[in-house]
Amino acid sequence: MNSVIPAPIARQPWQMLIPLFILVAFGGAVLYSAAGGNFQPFASSHLIRFAVFFVMASIIVWFPRNFVKSAAYLVFGVVLIMLVGVEVMGAVKGGSQRWLELGFLRIQPSELMKPTIVLALASFYGTLPSGMIASWRAVVPAAALIIAPVGLVLLQPDLGTSLAIVFCGVVVMFLAGVPMRWFVAGGVAAAIATPLAFFFGLQDYQQRRVTTFLDPESDPLGSGYHITQSKIAIGSGGFSGKGFNEGSQSHLNYLPEPHTDFVFATMAEEWGLLGGILVLLIFALIMRWGLNVAKTANDRFAKLLAAGMVATMFFYVAINLMMVMGLAPVVGIPLPFMSHGGSSMMTNMICIGTLMMVNRWNREQNRSGFIR
Amino acid sequence: MAFGKRRKSQKRPPTVNASTLASRYDRRSFVITAVGAGVGTLLAGRMAYIAIAENEKYRVESESNRVNLTLIPPRRGWLLDRNGAPLASNRADFRVDVIPERMVNPERTLDTLAELLSLDAVALRDLKETVADARGFQPVEIGTGLSFEQFAAISVRLPDLPGVVPQRGYSRFYPTGPSVGHLIGYVGPASAEEYEIDRSPLLVTPGYKIGKDGLEKQFEQELRGEAGARRVEVTASGRIIRDLDTRPDVQGSPVKLTIDGPLQDYAARRIGLESGSAVVMDCDTGDLLCMSSMPSFDPNSFSSGIGSIEYAMLREDERVPLRNKVLKGLYPPGSTIKPMHCMTFLQEGIDPNETIVCGGGRRIGSRFFNCHSNHGVVDMNKAIAQSCDSYFYHFAQQVGFDKIAALAKRLGMGRQFPLPVTSQFYGTVPTPAWKEEKYGEPWRTFDTVNASIGQGYYLANPLQLAVMSARLATGKRLSPRLTMDQKVPVPADMGFDEEHLAYLRQAMSDVVNGAGTARRARLPLDGIQIAGKTGTAQVVGLNVSDGRTGPWKFRDHGLFVFFAPLDKPKYAGAVVIEHGGGSGSAxxxxxxxxxxxxxPAKGMDALRSYERQWGGNAKERLAQKYARYAEAAGAEIPPSPPRAEEIFDRVDAEARMAAQQAEEFAENTDTVRQGRSNSGDSTGSGTGTPR
Structure with missing residues (x-):
C-alpha cells in the first residue's frame, strides 16, 4: 500500500469501484443521448440515484457479520410480507400491481427479494451442519424458502423476476454443496414442467414473447418488433458506432424502451462493437472481483452470500444482453448500472454493498488473523 | 460429477465435513465461473457477428427505417389548342387525401374532416362509402381547392388523424369546362384495375391522377411526366424531422391539338339548350377545329371525384350528357347525303339537266313513295336545293345502290378515322351484300328508295358527315387530324371531275343562297357565302309523332352539312341536333x-342574345341545373358507382342501344315511307299525309 494515500481510502476495492464508476458514467452518457441530447429526464436522475444508492451501499459495508447473519430470516420475512402486501393491495384496488406505496417511497418487493433470497439461503447453509448437506433436510427448507416468494411473484405475474429468484437460489444451493442428484432431478422436473407451464401457466402475452423469440420475423410489427429493431440498432452500429448522439434508431423512436430494457442497443448503435466490448469487460471485472471476494471469505455464510450476489448481478446482465441480441425472449429485465430505473439500481447496489461488506469482513479477519 | 465416483466406491452416504464442502465449493465455483465466462464470450461473439458480419444488412435496414421517400407527383402536361392556349392546365391548390389502410377510426376521422371542411351530409356519405370500398393502398380524395385556413386546420390536427394526407399540389383545370368535356375527357385517381396493369408507385400516390377518358386518357404517357422525389427523415410514428434532399418533378410534355379553343367553346355554347354536336374541319389540312358535343359534363367536377347527386343528374338526363355525340352519336344522315349521291349520278353519266316529275312522290316499281312536297319538274340543282326525294328514288334505282354506296365509303361514310380517341362508331352504309350478310334477306326496291335519301339502314356520326362535306367541297381526300404534327399532310385528289364539283358546289350554295331549304343559313357577312345541305332524320313512324312537336324523344333529328367560303372552301363541317324537330334546328x-x-364579334353578338334568353352560358346553366336538381332530390339520390369507368361502360351500352334502336326503326322503315316521305326539310310544305 502506498503511504501517500490515507489508509481508509487506499483500502477501498478500487479495482472494482473504478470500472463501476466508468460504467455508471457511460450509462449516463447513453441516457443523455437517449433523451435526445438532454440530461433530463434520464441521465440526471440516473446519476443521482447512483449517488444515493452508493451511500446506502457504504452503510451496508459497515454491518457486522453476526448482525447480518442473525437478521437474515427477519429480513426475508419482512420482504415476504411485503410481497403478500402487494397481492392484497392488488386484490383490494383491483388489477395486479408490483409496487408498494409507502408514502415517501415506492418499493418493488420482488426486486428486493433477489438479494434477500441469497441472504436467507446463505444463512441457512452457513448454519447447517456439514454432515447434513447430503440429506433431505438440506434441500426441503431451502426449496421452501425459494418457492414461497417465487409463487407470490408469479401471481403478480412477473415471470422474469420469478426466474431470477429461482436462479439466485439454485446457484447458492449449488455452491453450498447440495448433492448433484437433486439438481439432475430438478432439471428433469423442469424439462417436464416447462411445456406444461408454457401452455397452462403463462399469460397470453408471455406465450407470445416466447414464440416471438423463437421466430422474431413471425410478428415483425408486434412483439417481434422489439427484437428486430434492437438487432437493427446493434447491427447498424458496426465496429465503432454512428457516433455519440447520432443514433437514428433510438432518436427517431424505432427502438422501443431505448432508456430501460434496450439501453444496450442504444449504446451499441452509437458506440459500436467497441462500446459493447467495454461494457462486457467492465461487467467481467466487477464479477471477477466479486467471485474473488467470495473465494477469499473464510466462512461458508460469507462465501455463499458473496457468490449469490454475483449470481444475482450476472443473471441481470446475461438475460438482458441475450434479450437485446435476440438470444432470449423479451422478459423485461434491465441492464445493471446502465438502464434507467430505481428498482434495479437499488438491487444491484445492494449486491455491490454486500460484496464490499464481505470484502471488509475478509480484510478485518485477515488482519485479526495476523494478530492472533 | 464427483458424486458418481463416490457412489460407486461407497454404498453409504459419504461423510461430509467442512473441508470436503470447501473443496466442493471451489470446484463448483470454478464451474460457475467457467459458465459465466462462456456466456460472456458467447455474448461478445454474438455482438461481433451482428455488428460486423451482418453490419451491411442492418445498416440498410436502419436507413430504410430512418429515411422516407415521398414521390412528388409530376405536373401533368398541358393540352393546348392550335394557337397554344390551354384547354387543360394545372392550378396550384391545397388538397387533402386519406389512405384508408392507415386510418385507425375511419368513421371518426371522416366526421372530423367533414366538420373542418364544412362538407354536407351527402358528400360525407359519399366519402364514407368510397373509403369503405377502397382497397387499402388506394388514396381517396377528400377535397381539393381548400382554403389556406382549412389546410392549416387539418395540418395541426394531423397527430389525431392518422391516414390523412394534406398537401400542396396541382389540380387539373379546364378553363372552358363543359365545352371540352367530351373531347378532352377528365382525370381521376387510378383504379385498382389500372394499378394492376401499371404498377408504377405514382398511381397510388395521394393526389396523383391519370387520364380517364378522351384525350387525357389517349395521351396519358406523354402528359404524365416524371415524378420527383423527396427524402425525409421520419420518426417511427411517421413525423417528419427534416428534409434530406429533393429531386424536382419533370412536367409532362404538352400536347398541341388542332382544335381552335374559342371555336370549340363557341360551338358548344351555341348548341344551347339543344342536344347535339358540331364539327368543323380545315379544308386544307383536315385539322379538326372543333368537335363540340352538348349537353356535357364539367370535367373539373369529374376530376375532383363526381358526387352522387351530380352523377345521378347526368345519368338520368335523356340527352345523355355522358356521351360524346361527335364520335358516338349515330344518326340517319337524311338528305345531307344527297349531294354525294348526285356525284355518283354525275359519274354514271346522268345529265344534271335531265328532269323527272315529282308529284308529291313517285311510283317505283309497283309502289308509290312519298316526297315531302310536290316539286313538279325537278332537275339535279332543284333536287338538291329543295331536297326533292322523288329525284333520288328515281335515279338511285337507275344507277343501282352499290355504286352509290361505294362512293359514300370513299367519302368516309361507315369508316373510322385514325384519330387519338377512345372510341368512334362506324355507322352503316347499307349495300345489298351487307343486308344479305346481316339479315339474310335480299335487297329490295324500297331499300334503295330509303337509302337514296339517307334513311333506312343508313347511319353516320357527325364527324363522318363533316369529312364527307369536306371531301365533296374540295375534291381532296382530306383526313381528320386532331394533333398538330410536324408535317402538314397533303391530301390526295379524289379524282372527281372539276365540272361535277363546281355543279354540286353551286347546288349546295343554292340551298342557302338560292331558292333552297336553308335560306336563313345565309351568312351575315359581305363577300363570304356558305354552302350546305339540310337533312331531317325521322326517328319514329308518323303514327307516333309528326316529328316536329310532341315528346322530345319522338322529334326528328336536324342535320346540316356545310362548307365556306363558297368560291374557295376553307372550312367544312356538320351540325347534328338530336330531336331538333327538323333541319331548322341545325x-x-x-x-x-x-x-x-x-x-368573332358578330358571332358573339348572336350568341350573347341567345344566352340571355337561355339563362347563362353552358357552364352557368349546368351549375344552376345541378343546384335545382340537388335541391329537388335532397338526399334521395342513389350513390354513384365506385369506379368512374362504370359510368362510361354504361354510357357506351346506352349509346350502342341507341344505335340499335335506329336500326330497328330502319327495319320497319317500309311503313314509314308508306306513311310519310321524310326528307322533310323545314321549308318544305310536306303534307305528311299518306296517299
Missing part, C-alpha cells in the same frame, strides 16, 4: 359558328 347553329370563324 343550320342556324352552323351559320353562327361560321360567322364566328370569320367575324
Amino acid at each position: 343550320y342556324p347553329i352552323a351559320r353562327d359558328i361560321m360567322t364566328f370563324l370569320f367575324d
Whole structure:
C-alpha cells in the first residue's frame, strides 16, 4: 500500500469501484443521448440515484457479520410480507400491481427479494451442519424458502423476476454443496414442467414473447418488433458506432424502451462493437472481483452470500444482453448500472454493498488473523 | 460429477465435513465461473457477428427505417389548342387525401374532416362509402381547392388523424369546362384495375391522377411526366424531422391539338339548350377545329371525384350528357347525303339537266313513295336545293345502290378515322351484300328508295358527315387530324371531275343562297357565302309523332352539312341536333359558328342574345341545373358507382342501344315511307299525309 494515500481510502476495492464508476458514467452518457441530447429526464436522475444508492451501499459495508447473519430470516420475512402486501393491495384496488406505496417511497418487493433470497439461503447453509448437506433436510427448507416468494411473484405475474429468484437460489444451493442428484432431478422436473407451464401457466402475452423469440420475423410489427429493431440498432452500429448522439434508431423512436430494457442497443448503435466490448469487460471485472471476494471469505455464510450476489448481478446482465441480441425472449429485465430505473439500481447496489461488506469482513479477519 | 465416483466406491452416504464442502465449493465455483465466462464470450461473439458480419444488412435496414421517400407527383402536361392556349392546365391548390389502410377510426376521422371542411351530409356519405370500398393502398380524395385556413386546420390536427394526407399540389383545370368535356375527357385517381396493369408507385400516390377518358386518357404517357422525389427523415410514428434532399418533378410534355379553343367553346355554347354536336374541319389540312358535343359534363367536377347527386343528374338526363355525340352519336344522315349521291349520278353519266316529275312522290316499281312536297319538274340543282326525294328514288334505282354506296365509303361514310380517341362508331352504309350478310334477306326496291335519301339502314356520326362535306367541297381526300404534327399532310385528289364539283358546289350554295331549304343559313357577312345541305332524320313512324312537336324523344333529328367560303372552301363541317324537330334546328347553329370563324364579334353578338334568353352560358346553366336538381332530390339520390369507368361502360351500352334502336326503326322503315316521305326539310310544305 502506498503511504501517500490515507489508509481508509487506499483500502477501498478500487479495482472494482473504478470500472463501476466508468460504467455508471457511460450509462449516463447513453441516457443523455437517449433523451435526445438532454440530461433530463434520464441521465440526471440516473446519476443521482447512483449517488444515493452508493451511500446506502457504504452503510451496508459497515454491518457486522453476526448482525447480518442473525437478521437474515427477519429480513426475508419482512420482504415476504411485503410481497403478500402487494397481492392484497392488488386484490383490494383491483388489477395486479408490483409496487408498494409507502408514502415517501415506492418499493418493488420482488426486486428486493433477489438479494434477500441469497441472504436467507446463505444463512441457512452457513448454519447447517456439514454432515447434513447430503440429506433431505438440506434441500426441503431451502426449496421452501425459494418457492414461497417465487409463487407470490408469479401471481403478480412477473415471470422474469420469478426466474431470477429461482436462479439466485439454485446457484447458492449449488455452491453450498447440495448433492448433484437433486439438481439432475430438478432439471428433469423442469424439462417436464416447462411445456406444461408454457401452455397452462403463462399469460397470453408471455406465450407470445416466447414464440416471438423463437421466430422474431413471425410478428415483425408486434412483439417481434422489439427484437428486430434492437438487432437493427446493434447491427447498424458496426465496429465503432454512428457516433455519440447520432443514433437514428433510438432518436427517431424505432427502438422501443431505448432508456430501460434496450439501453444496450442504444449504446451499441452509437458506440459500436467497441462500446459493447467495454461494457462486457467492465461487467467481467466487477464479477471477477466479486467471485474473488467470495473465494477469499473464510466462512461458508460469507462465501455463499458473496457468490449469490454475483449470481444475482450476472443473471441481470446475461438475460438482458441475450434479450437485446435476440438470444432470449423479451422478459423485461434491465441492464445493471446502465438502464434507467430505481428498482434495479437499488438491487444491484445492494449486491455491490454486500460484496464490499464481505470484502471488509475478509480484510478485518485477515488482519485479526495476523494478530492472533 | 464427483458424486458418481463416490457412489460407486461407497454404498453409504459419504461423510461430509467442512473441508470436503470447501473443496466442493471451489470446484463448483470454478464451474460457475467457467459458465459465466462462456456466456460472456458467447455474448461478445454474438455482438461481433451482428455488428460486423451482418453490419451491411442492418445498416440498410436502419436507413430504410430512418429515411422516407415521398414521390412528388409530376405536373401533368398541358393540352393546348392550335394557337397554344390551354384547354387543360394545372392550378396550384391545397388538397387533402386519406389512405384508408392507415386510418385507425375511419368513421371518426371522416366526421372530423367533414366538420373542418364544412362538407354536407351527402358528400360525407359519399366519402364514407368510397373509403369503405377502397382497397387499402388506394388514396381517396377528400377535397381539393381548400382554403389556406382549412389546410392549416387539418395540418395541426394531423397527430389525431392518422391516414390523412394534406398537401400542396396541382389540380387539373379546364378553363372552358363543359365545352371540352367530351373531347378532352377528365382525370381521376387510378383504379385498382389500372394499378394492376401499371404498377408504377405514382398511381397510388395521394393526389396523383391519370387520364380517364378522351384525350387525357389517349395521351396519358406523354402528359404524365416524371415524378420527383423527396427524402425525409421520419420518426417511427411517421413525423417528419427534416428534409434530406429533393429531386424536382419533370412536367409532362404538352400536347398541341388542332382544335381552335374559342371555336370549340363557341360551338358548344351555341348548341344551347339543344342536344347535339358540331364539327368543323380545315379544308386544307383536315385539322379538326372543333368537335363540340352538348349537353356535357364539367370535367373539373369529374376530376375532383363526381358526387352522387351530380352523377345521378347526368345519368338520368335523356340527352345523355355522358356521351360524346361527335364520335358516338349515330344518326340517319337524311338528305345531307344527297349531294354525294348526285356525284355518283354525275359519274354514271346522268345529265344534271335531265328532269323527272315529282308529284308529291313517285311510283317505283309497283309502289308509290312519298316526297315531302310536290316539286313538279325537278332537275339535279332543284333536287338538291329543295331536297326533292322523288329525284333520288328515281335515279338511285337507275344507277343501282352499290355504286352509290361505294362512293359514300370513299367519302368516309361507315369508316373510322385514325384519330387519338377512345372510341368512334362506324355507322352503316347499307349495300345489298351487307343486308344479305346481316339479315339474310335480299335487297329490295324500297331499300334503295330509303337509302337514296339517307334513311333506312343508313347511319353516320357527325364527324363522318363533316369529312364527307369536306371531301365533296374540295375534291381532296382530306383526313381528320386532331394533333398538330410536324408535317402538314397533303391530301390526295379524289379524282372527281372539276365540272361535277363546281355543279354540286353551286347546288349546295343554292340551298342557302338560292331558292333552297336553308335560306336563313345565309351568312351575315359581305363577300363570304356558305354552302350546305339540310337533312331531317325521322326517328319514329308518323303514327307516333309528326316529328316536329310532341315528346322530345319522338322529334326528328336536324342535320346540316356545310362548307365556306363558297368560291374557295376553307372550312367544312356538320351540325347534328338530336330531336331538333327538323333541319331548322341545325343550320342556324352552323351559320353562327361560321360567322364566328370569320367575324368573332358578330358571332358573339348572336350568341350573347341567345344566352340571355337561355339563362347563362353552358357552364352557368349546368351549375344552376345541378343546384335545382340537388335541391329537388335532397338526399334521395342513389350513390354513384365506385369506379368512374362504370359510368362510361354504361354510357357506351346506352349509346350502342341507341344505335340499335335506329336500326330497328330502319327495319320497319317500309311503313314509314308508306306513311310519310321524310326528307322533310323545314321549308318544305310536306303534307305528311299518306296517299
